[in-house]
Amino acid sequence: MPGAPWAVGESDAPFALRRSTGWLSSYVATWKLACLEPAAFFRQVKVGAPGSAVLFGVMAMTVASWFQTLYGALMGAATRGMVQEMLRQVPQGAQFQDTWMVQWMSGTTVVGTLAQLFAAPFVAAIWILIWAGIYHVALLVLGAASRGFDATLTVVGYASGALLVGAAPVPGLANLVGAVWFSFAAAIGFREAQRTTNGKAWTALLLPFLAVCACCCAVAWMAFTGLSAFRVHGG
Amino acid sequence: MGPAEREARRPGIPEAYAAIAILSFAVARFLPVLDIHYQCTFMALTGLPCASCGMTHAFVSLAHGDGAGAWRASPLGALLAGGAWLYAVLDLLRLAAGRPWPALSVGTWRVMAIGAVGAAAANWAWMLWRAGVA
Numbered sequence: 415m416p417g418a419p420w421a422v423g424e425s426d427a428p429f430a431l432r433r434s435t436g437w438l439s440s441y442v443a444t445w446k447l448a449c450l451e452p453a454a455f456f457r458q459v460k461v462g463a464p465g466s467a468v469l470f471g472v473m474a475m476t477v478a479s480w481f482q483t484l485y486g487a488l489m490g491a492a493t494r495g496m497v498q499e500m501l502r503q504v505p506q507g508a509q510f511q512d513t514w515m516v517q518w519m520s521g522t523t524v525v526g527t528l529a530q531l532f533a534a535p536f537v538a539a540i541w542i543l544i545w546a547g548i549y550h551v552a553l554l555v556l557g558a559a560s561r562g563f564d565a566t567l568t569v570v571g572y573a574s575g576a577l578l579v580g581a582a583p584v585p586g587l588a589n590l591v592g593a594v595w596f597s598f599a600a601a602i603g604f605r606e607a608q609r610t611t612n613g614k615a616w617t618a619l620l621l622p623f624l625a626v627c628a629c630c631c632a633v634a635w636m637a638f639t640g641l642s643a644f645r646v647h648g649g
Numbered sequence: 650m651g652p653a654e655r656e657a658r659r660p661g662i663p664e665a666y667a668a669i670a671i672l673s674f675a676v677a678r679f680l681p682v683l684d685i686h687y688q689c690t691f692m693a694l695t696g697l698p699c700a701s702c703g704m705t706h707a708f709v710s711l712a713h714g715d716g717a718g719a720w721r722a723s724p725l726g727a728l729l730a731g732g733a734w735l736y737a738v739l740d741l742l743r744l745a746a747g748r749p750w751p752a753l754s755v756g757t758w759r760v761m762a763i764g765a766v767g768a769a770a771a772n773w774a775w776m777l778w779r780a781g782v783a
Contacts, residue, residue: 464662540669543662554762559755567662 427459427572430466444470448572452599456606459572461564467571468542475538478580478592483530485585538574546570549604552618558610569603658747663740670737673730677705677712697780700773704729725772 428435429444447455448470550566553559559566576595582588597619605615617624676682682705691699707726710718719727743750753761 468662468665539665540672543665543669547666551762551765554755554759555766557759559758562755564662 424460425458427455427466427470429470430460430463432466441470441473444572445474445575445578448575448603449595449599452573452602453606455572456569456603459568459607461561461568461607464564464567464571467568468539469571471542471571471574471577472535472538474575474578475541475580476535478577478589479534479538480531481581481583482585482589483527483534485583486530487527489585542570542574543567548622549600549618552621553604553608553610553614555621556610556614556618558604558608558614558618560610561608565607566604569600569607573599573603575599658744660744663750664744667737667740670733673708674712674734674737677708677730683709698773698776700769700776701726702776723772724775725768728768 427444427447428440432440435443546563546567549570550559550563553566573596576599577589577592579592579595580589582591601612601615601619604610604618605612608615689699689702691697692702701723703723704726706722707719708730710716710722711727711730716727719730740750
């Protein structure tokens with residue numbers, strides 16, 4: 415289609431052109447492309463300037479985190495009412511009303527909530543940068559990082575848009591759905607942006623977790639053989 | 650100032666990593682992170698150290714100038730902390746001088762990545778050996 419941004423060659427993501435097209439509309443357009451059409455998007459997106467991708471991911475994770483904090487505060491308030499009601503029925507429980515203990519048991523304080531809201535964008539930025547580094551090491555080890563770190567960071571940034579699902583009012587499950595969605599978007603993104611195979615892309619995505627599982631298996635094996643030796647020597 | 654130097658002086662992704670490294674030093678040096686008694690899940694389940702056990706102690710020890718203590722806590726943690734903080738200093742100097750980072754080939758990066766994974770594995774093997782597994 416003439417004039418379509420994804421017609422030919424490498425193109426800027428709509429979000430990279432946000433100053434001219436508007437923040438909200440460019441964000442929505444990029445989110446649709448990265449999360450609903452990741453193969454075409456990551457195949458053609460420019461990877462030279464990953465700053466926009468990081469900002470995109472930070473915004474998605476921050477909004478999700480703010481909503482999760484809000485739900486946590488509301489649920490904490492409900493828990494607080496329950497705790498206070500319990501204390502009313504316990505002998506001498508009234509002395510604990512409105513103390514730090516009730517706040518702690520209900521899992522929320524005003525300072526804690528404000529701190530979470532303030533820290534959310536910084537935590538999101540650190541999360542994206544650290545995980546991009548870990549995934550890139552995995553891609554390098556597999557020989558699947560032909561287009562460099564910028565491509566990996568671009569994929570992690572834009573794929574993090576899927577974590578916006580965490581803003582849905584289903585605490586726990588929404589984050590799980592967001593994580594699975596992110597995994598699919600990121601794996602497809604690695605395959606397309608690094609011009610590698612499906613197997614290497616998925617292996618790179620899962621390698622950090624596979625390494626942990628392999629380590630657990632190795633320790634279990636060592637523990638098992640150690641116990642066997644103990645039985646032989648002991649019995 | 651030429652365009653290349655102007656580009657080299659503009660903060661970007663390398664400076665974001667440098668900021669994380671500086672933040673890690675500030676947290677390790679000035680916040681009482683060791684007072685937070687967190688039980689490692691792997692350690693709780695198996696009684697053995699996980700691959701990253703001792704990292705916090707290593708960062709805190711090195712931030713307080715105790716290199717030997719950092720090495721005892723976790724050799725990889727000590728190297729990681731030292732490397733991260735050295736990187737931050739070098740990046741700030743590079744930024745001030747307006748010089749780019751040296752460009753490394755994908756092959757060189759790959760060798761470094763394999764070395765990093767090998768170092769992590771060796772560190773964990775040593776931690777397990779020290780805990781008396783082998």
